[in-house]
Amino acid sequence: MALPAKLKVYILAVAVVAALLFICLALAAGEIFWPGVLLFGLLVLLSESLTVDLPRTGAISVSFTILFAAILVFGPKVAVLASLFGAIALRDIRRRVPWYRVIFNASQFVLSTGMASLVYVNAGGILLFDRGLSFADFPGIFLPLLLSALTFFILNTFSISIAIAFSEDLSPINAWLFNFKWLIPNYFALAALGVILAQVYVMAGAAGIVLLVMPLLVARETFNVYRKLRGAYEGTVRSLVKAIEAKDPYTAGHSERVADYAEKIARQLGMREDEVEVLKYAALLHDVGKMGVTKKILNKIGQLSDTEYKKVQEHPVIGANILKEIEFLKSIIPSVFHHHEHLNGRGYVDGLKGEEIPLMARILAVADSYDAMTSTRPYRVSLGKDEVVEELISCCGEQFDRTVIEAFLKVLGVEADFEEIISKAREGRSKGE
Numbered sequence: 385m386a387l388p389a390k391l392k393v394y395i396l397a398v399a400v401v402a403a404l405l406f407i408c409l410a411l412a413a414g415e416i417f418w419p420g421v422l423l424f425g426l427l428v429l430l431s432e433s434l435t436v437d438l439p440r441t442g443a444i445s446v447s448f449t450i451l452f453a454a455i456l457v458f459g460p461k462v463a464v465l466a467s468l469f470g471a472i473a474l475r476d477i478r479r480r481v482p483w484y485r486v487i488f489n490a491s492q493f494v495l496s497t498g499m500a501s502l503v504y505v506n507a508g509g510i511l512l513f514d515r516g517l518s519f520a521d522f523p524g525i526f527l528p529l530l531l532s533a534l535t536f537f538i539l540n541t542f543s544i545s546i547a548i549a550f551s552e553d554l555s556p557i558n559a560w561l562f563n564f565k566w567l568i569p570n571y572f573a574l575a576a577l578g579v580i581l582a583q584v585y586v587m588a589g590a591a592g593i594v595l596l597v598m599p600l601l602v603a604r605e606t607f608n609v610y611r612k613l614r615g616a617y618e619g620t621v622r623s624l625v626k627a628i629e630a631k632d633p634y635t636a637g638h639s640e641r642v643a644d645y646a647e648k649i650a651r652q653l654g655m656r657e658d659e660v661e662v663l664k665y666a667a668l669l670h671d672v673g674k675m676g677v678t679k680k681i682l683n684k685i686g687q688l689s690d691t692e693y694k695k696v697q698e699h700p701v702i703g704a705n706i707l708k709e710i711e712f713l714k715s716i717i718p719s720v721f722h723h724h725e726h727l728n729g730r731g732y733v734d735g736l737k738g739e740e741i742p743l744m745a746r747i748l749a750v751a752d753s754y755d756a757m758t759s760t761r762p763y764r765v766s767l768g769k770d771e772v773v774e775e776l777i778s779c780c781g782e783q784f785d786r787t788v789i790e791a792f793l794k795v796l797g798v799e800a801d802f803e804e805i806i807s808k809a810r811e812g813r814s815k816g817e
């Protein structure tokens with residue numbers, strides 16, 4: 385896989401800064417306590433070999449706890465040397481991770497550990513190597529601990545988020561929100577565990593560390609459960625999509641395409657990554673209620689009778705009722721329920737107007753109509769892209785939200801004169817009346 389140029393420059397920059405920091409810290413005056421480097425280094429290696437994949441890219445581990453303990457016990461020199469072991473994860477070797485990822489991993493570990501240890505020492509933190517921690521130390525040590533943990537968290541998660549952003553063309557903040565926001569409470573727990581690990585090491589030596597491997601494995605399991613849960617969610621959504629398509633073969637691929645358009649519009653509108661995810665699920669399942677409409681009506685060639693049309697109009701309500709039963713899909717119900725509302729209040733189910741209609745539903749309406757018009761259905765053949773764009777614009781303000789259409793046209797790379805198309809459409813309509 386070819387790396388984007390900005391990602392190459394970024395990795396190189398992080399590596400150079402990390403190398404300079406490493407040289408400064410490792411060569412600074414003072415003895416190196418090698419047993420400490422080896423023990424904490426091996427623990428980091430073990431933790432990195434048992435990482436848990438993140439939802440999108442990258443992986444998370446409990447190495448922070450181990451490195452944080454090394455910082456508290458020994459200070460910068462030993463901690464930064466131990467952090468280098470983070471580059472040698474056994475799983476990465478098995479998976480043949482490319483060299484630039486190994487370099488990036490090692491660099492961001494050295495950077496986060498080195499800076500966090502400097503912050504700890506300079507903020508007045510005590511090294512626990514030969515004295516351990518007593519309760520009397522706590523008011524004074526609290527601030528250095530907090531600042532050091534925050535430094536590690538910020539450098540670690542943002543350096544990875546920027547790399548993800550460059551490789552996937554996202555904004556770094558979005559990449560961070562999606563991959564790391566949920567980790568904040570865990571990070572505090574891992575920092576507290578780091579303090580305990582440091583104290584146990586000072587009091588009981590290497591043997592005491594074994595006692596702590598269990599809670600760390602439990603913490604790892606929590607990450608794993610989260611990841612598996614996401615997998616289960618995606619499986620549920622995929623099977624529901626298949627059920628819709630089985631009922632209405634003409635819509636094969638429709639849900640995926642609507643989800644793709646909706647996602648791009650949302651990104652263009654600068655929506656948050658967690659909102660984009662809700663919208664994607666809503667788009668995949670917007671017509672789930674068609675499972676409650678008979679095949680005869682769905683696949684009918686020719687005009688629907690009034691009763692049949694009423695039945696079709698029930699599909700958002702049926703959809704909401706199906707989704708109500710699935711806890712993690714409750715957040716998509718408003719978008720599914722309102723995806724056939726029109727801006728002028730003449731749509732269904734509730735006849736909502738303008739901004740009363742949820743933004744996600746307004747996005748779905750545009751993505752859904754565009755795909756419906758550009759694909760062939762039993763009752764009509766498909767239209768060309770230009771014709772569909774004109775149709776969407778001419779319904780601006782009446783059926784569709786103009787901001788959404790503008791964002792969509794940017795996605796499609798189409799430029800259009802809105803005023804001209806809208807006035808032409810109005811003229812046509814008044815002549816027709």
Ligand SMILES: [Fe+2]
Pocket residue numbers: 670671699723724
């Ligand atoms: Fe629909």
